[in-house]
Amino acid sequence: MTRPRLALGGGFLGAGKTTLLLAAAARLQTAGRRVAIITNDQGGELVDTRFLRASGLNAGEVTGGCFCCRFSDFIRSAEQLLSFDPEVIFAEPVGSCTDLSATILQPLKKFYGGCFLLAPLTVLVEPRRAAGLLAPDADPHFSYLFRKQLAEADVVLYSKVDRGIDFPSIPGVTARAVSALTGHGVGEWLDNVLNDGATAGARLIEVDYARYAEAEAALGWLNWQADVRLARPLTPAAIAGPLIERLDRALTDGGISIAHLKVFVQSGTGYLKAGVCANGEEPSVDGTLDAPPASRHELVLNLRAGASPERLDPMAQEAFAAIPGRLRFLHRQSFRPSPPLPEHRFSEIV
Numbered sequence: 032m033t034r035p036r037l038a039l040g041g042g043f044l045g046a047g048k049t050t051l052l053l054a055a056a057a058r059l060q061t062a063g064r065r066v067a068i069i070t071n072d073q074g075g076e077l078v079d080t081r082f083l084r085a086s087g088l089n090a091g092e093v094t095g096g097c098f099c100c101r102f103s104d105f106i107r108s109a110e111q112l113l114s115f116d117p118e119v120i121f122a123e124p125v126g127s128c129t130d131l132s133a134t135i136l137q138p139l140k141k142f143y144g145g146c147f148l149l150a151p152l153t154v155l156v157e158p159r160r161a162a163g164l165l166a167p168d169a170d171p172h173f174s175y176l177f178r179k180q181l182a183e184a185d186v187v188l189y190s191k192v193d194r195g196i197d198f199p200s201i202p203g204v205t206a207r208a209v210s211a212l213t214g215h216g217v218g219e220w221l222d223n224v225l226n227d228g229a230t231a232g233a234r235l236i237e238v239d240y241a242r243y244a245e246a247e248a249a250l251g252w253l254n255w256q257a258d259v260r261l262a263r264p265l266t267p268a269a270i271a272g273p274l275i276e277r278l279d280r281a282l283t284d285g286g287i288s289i290a291h292l293k294v295f296v297q298s299g300t301g302y303l304k305a306g307v308c309a310n311g312e313e314p315s316v317d318g319t320l321d322a323p324p325a326s327r328h329e330l331v332l333n334l335r336a337g338a339s340p341e342r343l344d345p346m347a348q349e350a351f352a353a354i355p356g357r358l359r360f361l362h363r364q365s366f367r368p369s370p371p372l373p374e375h376r377f378s379e380i381v
Protein backbone atom coordinates (compact mmCIF):
# COMPACT_ATOMS: atom_id res chain seq x y z
CA MET A 32 0.00 0.00 0.00
CA THR A 33 1.39 3.42 -0.91
CA ARG A 34 1.14 6.38 1.43
CA PRO A 35 -1.99 8.41 0.66
CA ARG A 36 -1.65 12.14 0.21
CA LEU A 37 -3.44 14.11 2.88
CA ALA A 38 -4.75 17.45 1.64
CA LEU A 39 -6.34 19.97 4.00
CA GLY A 40 -8.82 22.42 2.52
CA GLY A 41 -9.59 25.16 5.04
CA GLY A 42 -11.27 28.54 4.87
CA PHE A 43 -13.99 30.52 6.58
CA LEU A 44 -17.50 29.16 7.16
CA GLY A 45 -19.33 28.86 3.86
CA ALA A 46 -16.25 29.51 1.72
CA GLY A 47 -17.07 26.47 -0.40
CA LYS A 48 -14.75 23.85 1.12
CA THR A 49 -17.11 20.86 1.04
CA THR A 50 -18.31 21.68 -2.45
CA LEU A 51 -14.79 22.05 -3.81
CA LEU A 52 -13.52 18.89 -2.12
CA LEU A 53 -16.48 16.94 -3.49
CA ALA A 54 -15.88 18.31 -7.00
CA ALA A 55 -12.18 17.50 -6.71
CA ALA A 56 -12.94 14.00 -5.44
CA ALA A 57 -15.35 13.38 -8.32
CA ARG A 58 -12.72 14.55 -10.80
CA LEU A 59 -10.10 12.23 -9.32
CA GLN A 60 -12.52 9.30 -9.17
CA THR A 61 -13.41 9.79 -12.82
CA ALA A 62 -9.69 9.49 -13.53
CA GLY A 63 -9.74 6.15 -11.67
CA ARG A 64 -8.17 7.37 -8.43
CA ARG A 65 -9.38 6.36 -4.98
CA VAL A 66 -10.37 9.23 -2.70
CA ALA A 67 -11.68 9.64 0.84
CA ILE A 68 -12.53 12.66 2.96
CA ILE A 69 -12.65 13.67 6.61
CA THR A 70 -15.06 16.32 7.83
CA ASN A 71 -14.88 18.14 11.12
CA ASP A 72 -17.11 20.04 13.50
CA GLN A 73 -17.35 21.35 17.04
CA GLY A 74 -20.60 19.44 17.48
CA GLY A 75 -22.15 16.21 16.22
CA GLU A 76 -24.53 15.35 13.35
CA LEU A 77 -22.96 17.06 10.40
CA VAL A 78 -24.68 18.17 7.22
CA ASP A 79 -21.36 17.87 5.37
CA THR A 80 -20.66 14.24 6.29
CA ARG A 81 -24.18 13.18 5.36
CA PHE A 82 -24.05 15.06 2.10
CA LEU A 83 -20.65 13.61 1.12
CA ARG A 84 -21.71 10.07 2.02
CA ALA A 85 -25.00 10.46 0.16
CA SER A 86 -22.91 11.63 -2.80
CA GLY A 87 -21.07 8.30 -2.67
CA LEU A 88 -17.79 9.34 -1.06
CA ASN A 89 -15.98 7.44 1.67
CA ALA A 90 -16.23 10.02 4.43
CA GLY A 91 -14.93 9.90 7.98
CA GLU A 92 -15.57 12.62 10.52
CA VAL A 93 -14.13 14.17 13.64
CA THR A 94 -16.89 15.60 15.81
CA GLY A 95 -17.01 17.40 19.14
CA GLY A 96 -13.91 19.54 18.45
CA CYS A 97 -11.63 20.76 15.71
CA PHE A 98 -8.84 18.69 14.17
CA CYS A 99 -6.25 20.52 16.30
CA CYS A 100 -8.02 19.81 19.59
CA ARG A 101 -8.84 16.27 18.49
CA PHE A 102 -5.64 15.49 16.64
CA SER A 103 -5.66 11.86 17.85
CA ASP A 104 -9.22 11.43 16.55
CA PHE A 105 -8.15 12.99 13.27
CA ILE A 106 -5.33 10.44 12.91
CA ARG A 107 -7.69 7.61 13.91
CA SER A 108 -10.20 8.72 11.29
CA ALA A 109 -7.48 8.93 8.60
CA GLU A 110 -6.21 5.48 9.59
CA GLN A 111 -9.72 4.02 9.42
CA LEU A 112 -10.07 5.36 5.89
CA LEU A 113 -6.93 3.43 4.90
CA SER A 114 -9.20 0.37 4.63
CA PHE A 115 -10.41 1.92 1.35
CA ASP A 116 -6.79 2.23 0.20
CA PRO A 117 -7.24 5.87 -0.83
CA GLU A 118 -4.58 7.65 -2.85
CA VAL A 119 -5.85 11.00 -1.66
CA ILE A 120 -7.53 11.90 1.63
CA PHE A 121 -9.06 15.35 1.74
CA ALA A 122 -9.69 16.89 5.14
CA GLU A 123 -11.98 19.84 5.81
CA PRO A 124 -11.25 21.66 9.07
CA VAL A 125 -13.88 23.70 10.91
CA GLY A 126 -14.44 27.06 9.19
CA SER A 127 -13.69 29.10 12.31
CA CYS A 128 -10.41 27.29 12.91
CA THR A 129 -6.91 28.63 12.40
CA ASP A 130 -3.30 27.86 13.42
CA LEU A 131 -3.60 24.62 11.43
CA SER A 132 0.01 24.71 10.28
CA ALA A 133 1.35 24.65 13.85
CA THR A 134 -1.22 22.25 15.26
CA ILE A 135 -1.89 19.83 12.40
CA LEU A 136 0.57 20.09 9.53
CA GLN A 137 3.77 20.21 11.60
CA PRO A 138 2.69 17.32 13.88
CA LEU A 139 1.74 15.33 10.79
CA LYS A 140 5.17 15.91 9.29
CA LYS A 141 6.94 15.11 12.54
CA PHE A 142 5.04 12.03 13.68
CA TYR A 143 3.20 10.64 10.65
CA GLY A 144 5.50 11.33 7.71
CA GLY A 145 5.83 7.55 7.25
CA CYS A 146 2.05 7.09 6.96
CA PHE A 147 0.92 10.08 4.88
CA LEU A 148 2.33 12.34 2.21
CA LEU A 149 1.30 15.86 3.04
CA ALA A 150 -0.18 18.33 0.57
CA PRO A 151 0.02 22.11 0.95
CA LEU A 152 -2.56 23.75 3.20
CA THR A 153 -5.18 25.29 0.93
CA VAL A 154 -7.35 28.11 2.21
CA LEU A 155 -10.49 28.98 0.31
CA VAL A 156 -11.68 32.56 0.22
CA GLU A 157 -15.07 33.65 -0.98
CA PRO A 158 -14.60 37.01 -2.75
CA ARG A 159 -17.66 38.70 -1.27
CA ARG A 160 -16.88 37.53 2.25
CA ALA A 161 -13.25 38.58 1.83
CA ALA A 162 -14.26 42.09 0.85
CA GLY A 163 -16.48 42.30 3.94
CA LEU A 164 -13.93 40.83 6.33
CA LEU A 165 -11.12 43.05 5.10
CA ALA A 166 -13.19 46.25 5.28
CA PRO A 167 -12.39 48.73 8.07
CA ASP A 168 -15.82 48.19 9.66
CA ALA A 169 -15.56 44.37 9.59
CA ASP A 170 -16.57 42.36 12.64
CA PRO A 171 -13.26 42.29 14.56
CA HIS A 172 -13.70 38.67 15.67
CA PHE A 173 -14.35 37.20 12.24
CA SER A 174 -11.81 39.49 10.63
CA TYR A 175 -9.16 38.17 13.05
CA LEU A 176 -9.91 34.52 12.22
CA PHE A 177 -10.04 35.25 8.50
CA ARG A 178 -6.71 37.10 8.44
CA LYS A 179 -5.00 34.35 10.43
CA GLN A 180 -6.36 31.69 8.06
CA LEU A 181 -4.98 33.61 5.10
CA ALA A 182 -1.60 34.23 6.69
CA GLU A 183 -0.83 30.55 7.24
CA ALA A 184 -2.05 29.25 3.87
CA ASP A 185 0.39 27.53 1.52
CA VAL A 186 -2.14 28.03 -1.28
CA VAL A 187 -5.00 30.55 -1.41
CA LEU A 188 -7.98 30.02 -3.70
CA TYR A 189 -10.78 32.40 -4.52
CA SER A 190 -13.93 30.29 -4.60
CA LYS A 191 -17.27 30.55 -6.43
CA VAL A 192 -15.82 32.64 -9.26
CA ASP A 193 -18.78 31.62 -11.46
CA ARG A 194 -20.74 34.24 -9.48
CA GLY A 195 -18.75 36.93 -11.25
CA ILE A 196 -17.93 38.90 -8.12
CA ASP A 197 -14.66 40.83 -8.29
CA PHE A 198 -12.02 39.56 -5.91
CA PRO A 199 -10.48 42.14 -3.64
CA SER A 200 -6.71 42.28 -3.93
CA ILE A 201 -5.17 41.15 -0.69
CA PRO A 202 -1.70 42.52 0.01
CA GLY A 203 0.92 39.76 0.02
CA VAL A 204 -1.49 37.10 -1.21
CA THR A 205 -1.40 35.45 -4.62
CA ALA A 206 -4.62 33.59 -5.16
CA ARG A 207 -5.89 31.40 -7.96
CA ALA A 208 -9.57 31.34 -8.84
CA VAL A 209 -11.79 28.25 -8.77
CA SER A 210 -15.40 27.34 -9.23
CA ALA A 211 -16.57 24.01 -7.91
CA LEU A 212 -19.75 24.59 -9.88
CA THR A 213 -18.18 24.94 -13.35
CA GLY A 214 -14.93 23.11 -12.59
CA HIS A 215 -12.88 26.20 -13.46
CA GLY A 216 -9.41 25.94 -11.91
CA VAL A 217 -10.12 22.70 -10.04
CA GLY A 218 -7.78 20.53 -12.15
CA GLU A 219 -4.99 23.10 -11.90
CA TRP A 220 -5.42 23.31 -8.13
CA LEU A 221 -5.25 19.51 -7.85
CA ASP A 222 -2.13 19.37 -10.05
CA ASN A 223 -0.62 21.95 -7.75
CA VAL A 224 -1.41 20.43 -4.36
CA LEU A 225 -1.03 16.75 -5.26
CA ASN A 226 2.36 17.38 -6.78
CA ASP A 227 5.34 15.67 -5.12
CA GLY A 228 7.36 18.87 -5.15
CA ALA A 229 4.77 21.08 -3.39
CA THR A 230 5.72 22.33 0.07
CA ALA A 231 3.27 21.78 2.89
CA GLY A 232 3.08 23.73 6.11
CA ALA A 233 5.68 26.29 5.03
CA ARG A 234 4.25 29.08 7.21
CA LEU A 235 3.74 29.50 10.92
CA ILE A 236 1.77 32.35 12.42
CA GLU A 237 1.48 34.04 15.78
CA VAL A 238 -1.93 33.43 17.30
CA ASP A 239 -3.30 35.04 20.43
CA TYR A 240 -5.30 32.13 21.82
CA ALA A 241 -7.41 34.33 24.10
CA ARG A 242 -8.46 36.38 21.10
CA TYR A 243 -8.93 33.27 18.98
CA ALA A 244 -11.20 31.74 21.65
CA GLU A 245 -13.21 34.94 21.96
CA ALA A 246 -13.64 35.16 18.19
CA GLU A 247 -14.87 31.59 17.90
CA ALA A 248 -17.22 32.04 20.85
CA ALA A 249 -18.84 35.03 19.14
CA LEU A 250 -20.79 32.48 17.12
CA GLY A 251 -23.73 30.43 18.30
CA TRP A 252 -23.71 26.94 16.87
CA LEU A 253 -26.81 24.74 16.45
CA ASN A 254 -26.54 21.12 15.31
CA TRP A 255 -29.99 19.58 15.25
CA GLN A 256 -31.26 16.37 13.76
CA ALA A 257 -34.90 15.27 13.55
CA ASP A 258 -37.00 12.52 12.10
CA VAL A 259 -39.87 14.13 10.17
CA ARG A 260 -43.20 12.44 9.40
CA LEU A 261 -45.37 14.55 7.18
CA ALA A 262 -49.13 14.70 6.92
CA ARG A 263 -48.74 14.95 3.13
CA PRO A 264 -45.70 13.85 1.11
CA LEU A 265 -43.21 16.59 0.20
CA THR A 266 -39.93 16.67 -1.70
CA PRO A 267 -36.71 17.31 0.28
CA ALA A 268 -36.55 20.73 -1.44
CA ALA A 269 -40.06 21.61 -0.23
CA ILE A 270 -38.91 21.04 3.34
CA ALA A 271 -35.47 22.65 3.10
CA GLY A 272 -36.47 25.77 1.13
CA PRO A 273 -39.20 27.13 3.43
CA LEU A 274 -37.23 26.12 6.55
CA ILE A 275 -34.21 28.16 5.44
CA GLU A 276 -36.44 31.04 4.40
CA ARG A 277 -38.20 31.14 7.80
CA LEU A 278 -34.99 30.90 9.76
CA ASP A 279 -33.19 33.46 7.61
CA ARG A 280 -36.11 35.88 8.08
CA ALA A 281 -36.16 35.39 11.86
CA LEU A 282 -32.40 35.89 12.12
CA THR A 283 -32.44 38.94 9.87
CA ASP A 284 -35.36 40.47 11.80
CA GLY A 285 -33.39 39.86 15.00
CA GLY A 286 -30.32 41.63 13.55
CA ILE A 287 -28.29 38.40 13.74
CA SER A 288 -25.73 37.77 11.01
CA ILE A 289 -25.60 34.34 9.43
CA ALA A 290 -22.15 32.81 9.00
CA HIS A 291 -23.52 29.55 7.58
CA LEU A 292 -27.01 28.12 7.70
CA LYS A 293 -27.26 24.70 6.08
CA VAL A 294 -29.72 21.85 6.14
CA PHE A 295 -29.62 18.31 4.86
CA VAL A 296 -32.85 16.50 4.08
CA GLN A 297 -32.94 12.85 3.08
CA SER A 298 -35.88 10.64 2.19
CA GLY A 299 -35.86 7.07 0.91
CA THR A 300 -35.62 8.39 -2.64
CA GLY A 301 -33.37 11.42 -2.52
CA TYR A 302 -31.28 13.88 -0.54
CA LEU A 303 -30.54 17.55 -0.58
CA LYS A 304 -28.13 20.00 0.97
CA ALA A 305 -29.33 23.58 0.96
CA GLY A 306 -27.89 26.63 2.61
CA VAL A 307 -27.08 30.29 2.76
CA CYS A 308 -23.84 31.96 3.84
CA ALA A 309 -25.31 35.42 4.42
CA ASN A 310 -28.64 36.95 5.41
CA GLY A 311 -31.13 37.19 2.60
CA GLU A 312 -29.01 35.20 0.17
CA GLU A 313 -30.72 32.98 -2.40
CA PRO A 314 -30.22 29.44 -1.02
CA SER A 315 -27.88 27.19 -2.99
CA VAL A 316 -29.03 23.64 -3.37
CA ASP A 317 -27.07 20.45 -4.12
CA GLY A 318 -28.23 16.84 -4.36
CA THR A 319 -31.11 15.03 -6.03
CA LEU A 320 -33.19 18.01 -7.02
CA ASP A 321 -35.80 15.87 -8.75
CA ALA A 322 -36.42 13.51 -5.78
CA PRO A 323 -40.12 12.53 -5.60
CA PRO A 324 -42.25 13.60 -2.61
CA ALA A 325 -42.04 11.38 0.49
CA SER A 326 -43.77 11.28 3.88
CA ARG A 327 -40.70 10.54 5.95
CA HIS A 328 -37.45 12.49 5.99
CA GLU A 329 -34.35 12.85 8.07
CA LEU A 330 -33.58 16.51 8.67
CA VAL A 331 -30.27 17.94 9.87
CA LEU A 332 -29.67 21.60 10.65
CA ASN A 333 -26.21 23.12 11.15
CA LEU A 334 -26.47 26.82 11.93
CA ARG A 335 -23.57 29.13 12.74
CA ALA A 336 -24.66 32.71 13.45
CA GLY A 337 -23.56 35.75 15.41
CA ALA A 338 -25.71 35.38 18.54
CA SER A 339 -25.93 33.32 21.70
CA PRO A 340 -27.37 29.80 21.43
CA GLU A 341 -30.11 31.00 23.78
CA ARG A 342 -31.25 33.52 21.16
CA LEU A 343 -30.88 31.15 18.22
CA ASP A 344 -32.69 28.24 19.85
CA PRO A 345 -36.27 29.60 19.86
CA MET A 346 -35.88 30.86 16.28
CA ALA A 347 -34.87 27.44 15.05
CA GLN A 348 -37.57 25.85 17.19
CA GLU A 349 -40.21 28.04 15.59
CA ALA A 350 -38.90 27.38 12.07
CA PHE A 351 -38.99 23.62 12.69
CA ALA A 352 -42.46 23.81 14.25
CA ALA A 353 -43.86 25.22 10.99
CA ILE A 354 -43.02 21.98 9.14
CA PRO A 355 -46.44 20.39 8.52
CA GLY A 356 -45.96 17.07 10.29
CA ARG A 357 -44.58 15.37 13.38
CA LEU A 358 -40.98 15.90 14.40
CA ARG A 359 -38.93 13.71 16.67
CA PHE A 360 -35.60 15.23 17.67
CA LEU A 361 -32.72 12.77 17.63
CA HIS A 362 -29.97 15.28 18.35
CA ARG A 363 -30.19 18.81 19.63
CA GLN A 364 -27.00 20.66 20.41
CA SER A 365 -26.94 24.46 20.84
CA PHE A 366 -23.65 25.88 22.04
CA ARG A 367 -20.74 28.25 21.60
CA PRO A 368 -17.42 26.68 20.58
CA SER A 369 -15.19 26.19 23.62
CA PRO A 370 -11.66 27.66 23.73
CA PRO A 371 -9.24 25.83 21.42
CA LEU A 372 -6.75 23.62 23.26
CA PRO A 373 -4.63 21.92 20.59
CA GLU A 374 -3.07 18.56 21.37
CA HIS A 375 0.16 19.72 19.69
CA ARG A 376 1.48 23.13 18.81
CA PHE A 377 4.79 23.53 17.04
CA SER A 378 6.71 26.77 17.15
CA GLU A 379 9.13 25.71 14.41
CA ILE A 380 8.60 24.37 10.93
CA VAL A 381 9.37 20.68 10.66
Ligand SMILES: Nc1nc2c(ncn2[C@@H]2O[C@H](COP(=O)(O)OP(=O)(O)O)[C@@H](O)[C@H]2O)c(=O)[nH]1
Pocket residue numbers: 042043044045046047048049050051126190191192193194209210211212213291305306307308314315316317
Ligand atom coordinates in the same frame (compact mmCIF):
# COMPACT_ATOMS: atom_id res chain seq x y z
N1 LIG B 1 -22.09 29.43 -7.23
C1 LIG B 1 -21.31 28.65 -6.51
N2 LIG B 1 -21.71 28.28 -5.28
C2 LIG B 1 -20.88 27.50 -4.55
C3 LIG B 1 -19.61 27.07 -5.05
N3 LIG B 1 -19.01 26.34 -4.09
C4 LIG B 1 -19.87 26.32 -3.04
N4 LIG B 1 -20.99 27.02 -3.32
C5 LIG B 1 -22.15 27.19 -2.43
O1 LIG B 1 -21.73 27.86 -1.26
C6 LIG B 1 -22.34 27.34 -0.10
C7 LIG B 1 -21.30 26.95 0.91
O2 LIG B 1 -20.54 25.90 0.37
P1 LIG B 1 -19.90 24.79 1.29
O3 LIG B 1 -19.09 23.92 0.39
O4 LIG B 1 -20.93 24.15 2.14
O5 LIG B 1 -18.94 25.71 2.19
P2 LIG B 1 -18.01 25.28 3.44
O6 LIG B 1 -18.72 25.73 4.66
O7 LIG B 1 -16.76 26.06 3.22
O8 LIG B 1 -17.80 23.82 3.37
C8 LIG B 1 -23.15 26.13 -0.56
O9 LIG B 1 -24.49 26.49 -0.52
C9 LIG B 1 -22.67 25.85 -1.96
O10 LIG B 1 -23.68 25.38 -2.81
C10 LIG B 1 -19.24 27.48 -6.36
O11 LIG B 1 -18.16 27.16 -6.89
N5 LIG B 1 -20.12 28.27 -7.04
Ligand SMILES: [Mg+2]
Pocket residue numbers: 048049050079123
Ligand atom coordinates in the same frame (compact mmCIF):
# COMPACT_ATOMS: atom_id res chain seq x y z
MG1 LIG C 1 -18.26 22.36 4.80
